[in-house]
Amino acid sequence: MRWSQSFLPTLREDPADAEAASHKLLVRAGFVRPVGAGIWAYLPPAQRTMNRITAILREEMGRIGAQEFYLPALHPAEIWKESGRWQRIGADMFRLKDRKGSDYCLGMTHEEVFTAIARDGLSSYRQLPQIWYQIQVKFRDEPRPKSGVIRDRQFTMKDAYSFDVDEKGLDRSYDLHRQAYERIFTRSGLAFTMVEASSGAMGGSASAEFIVESAAGEDTILSCACGYAANREKGRSAVPPVQDPVVKGAPERFPTPGVRTIEDLARFVGGAPADRQVKTLVMIVESKPVLVLLRGDHTLEEEKMKTALGTGTYRPATPEECVHALGAHPGSLGAVGVKGMAIHADEALRGRRGMATGANADDFHLRGVDVERDIAVTAWADLRQAQGGEPCVRCGKPLKAFKGIEVGHIFKLGTRYSESMKATVTDAGGRQIPIVMGSYGIGLERIMACAVELWHDAKGISWPASIAPFQILVTSLSAKDEGVVNTSRAIHESLLARGVDSLWDDRDANAGVKLNDADLVGIPLRITVGPRKIKEGKVELAVRRTGEVREIPADQAAEAALARLPTLP
Template structure:
């Protein structure tokens, strides 16, 4: 390809609305343009990178025996209603009606649709199956941001496995985990596999692949010593045991008229946060529920959802709280609450005595609370957010909390969808068997942006060779110099013959402009062809990562580049 024919609308200044490095550089480098919030047009350079990422994913999916499909992006509501997710997906699902009044949705994911397709599987002999596709997904994000990292329209590689038994699912899950590790290594992403919540997908287990980046919106807890890693929605830690005194024989009331927060109670009455019981009130699937946390701990709402198997959880309103407990937030507690009000408590409170909590009377608290004696806890669970420095649950070392970008997610779905949608096959004993499923996703454009987040410098992007829009740029210096032009054309042809993905910068521009553009768009190698070098029979080869420049004989330049590309790939 010749740069004079290529559409690359580079910008000299950063876009004013770009908040992430990848957003800023992809716009400046002429890779993307925004149509509206959360919707981006991919320009030729981005299409080339995307295609190479897709090719790598396709190769690794083929390697594990997966077959490629292409399913519709527009789905009938009835299938989603049967699975129960029509309501669960809430406002993130784009919904519409056709001219006949039928309810439809733009697909957020394709578990339901692939499951319906699997109804044509007849026998256990048809299994296992691994099916996948590259398809546009739609999610009505409330606050799309950071360019391609958080959008409303994107390409997902989503795969689905169907097996007769759980051992088959385990094998498919492990195959995908290995494939994902190879994919991310090949495209240059330092992705870490972490334990994760399955969320609205359901299922027994899930693993996220997270790329450390300040542009990320997810927090991962990891151990630098043993490798333990989990999303904060799943992470645990080994808190040190706390030795409490016995306290009084019964809780004692005391006035706290101006103490409505954990900090105010600590400051005004000397009750440290770790000796307080924080009472949160949530509505879980329509039922008011008390959630008890240690005063210095934060609830992870997804842990509550996962623990209770809930489909809808929200904080209760002040009016709902007042009606149920007779007090306002800041004076709430679970001592003596009505028997029909569920109480779930975080494990960090188990066995604690001589604690302080609200008395369900405005401006009054209780001290000397023995949780097992005074509170009817129906369920104990790990509900708290892990913080940096807490001991690792596996080895005891101090944990780190890292901001990350989620670039892939794999799930053991189980039989949630096949049972709900009525899929069964003839088993080996002649009975009907419900297949067990897995689901495996990679966001293609998000992976592209994550690569930029992890591969850039002050001059621009630094693409890994495997997915760079071009592997090498031949830059022609010297306007109207026939000898230089002919030498560059010869090199261009030789590199094409060697199957090197080459861009010939034949523009009528100053050398500085050409060099800046090549650096900005991140082409891994640059061959500079100029009159001064040709006079000595040489050209300059510059490596984008690190900026090293070597002088090479013209006759050896194509072979030198071929070796560099092969070694880097």
């Protein structure tokens, strides 16, 4: 491809509204353009990269025996009503009506359609296992699209579904996907962490996310050198024991004028350090107050609380509701002596004594509280949010906390869809059994964006060789010098003849412009043909990622570049 004939609209300046590096650079380097909020056009270079990602996906899915489908994006509401998700999923789904007024939606995923096909097409255990997948567009009406292509409303997903006779089969299919995913992301040039995740609304027994570390990420991950890694919503850490003073007798009530926060009480003479306080939160669940207790210096993890409460429908109580429930305003609340109210306590409070907490009277606190003796805890649970730097639960070393982007997710679904949609097979004993399913997704645009997040510098993108839009860029520093033009053309054509994706920058532009564009677009290998060196019959071979530059005879350039390709990062 000749640059002069290509649509490769690079921009000199960053788009004003971009924040994430991948957002800025993919726009500037001419890969993508916004069409609407969370709706993107992929220009030719992006399409090339997407195609290369697709090729990797097909190879690796094929390797685990998966078969490719292509399903519709437009779904009749009926199948989503069968699975129950028509009701359960809220505004995240695009819904529409046809001319007759029937309900449809644009697919967010394809459990329903694949399960419907499995129901009609699979009837015997002897047909299992099956792994089916597709690479297809997905729609999600994100409340807040952001970060360019990382979080958009229309995106491309490789979604796969496994169908097995039993849990053991599912374990095998799940493991195959885990291996395939590791190969896919590694081949795509991504460094990733696999973390255990909550199965969320999907149900099912196990799930894992593949996370790429990035400042533009939306998830916080806790990981340890020993291999432990978890999403912060689920992550745990070891809490070093706190030495409590020996206190005899009942809790003592004492005046604490003006004390409203944990820090206030920690500073207050006669108070207690944060790790010897009990923090009392009041939540309203089904219009009833529920108490949630944490150590003073700990933070609530709402995902864990949802599990503990058994519902995601709750809200913090208003100050008035606190007064009504406990007789004091926030800042003086406590659970000592509270009866007839659900009290959820964090595990870190177990066995603690001599603690300080609110006395349920404004400007009064209690000290000498023995949590298990003085508080009628109705349920103990892990409720606290683990923090970076705290000791790993497995090995005790400090946990690392980092932001990451989810590029893939694998789920053990079990029979959630097959039961609701009646997808069964006959087992060896002649009984109808629900198919045991798994589902596995990868966001293609996220692979592209993560590669940019991971591999860029001040000058631009530095694509992993495996997913670069072109493999080699031949830059003519002059469009007038015949030696330069002829040599460039010869090298470019020789590369094409050898099946290499070569881009020839033949534009009649200033050398600086072309070199800067080269660095911006980020093709991994560049052959630079300039009027000075060409007089000695030489050209340059430059590696974008490392900055390494080598002079080579022009007539050996194609050969040398070809040899260098497989060694690129």
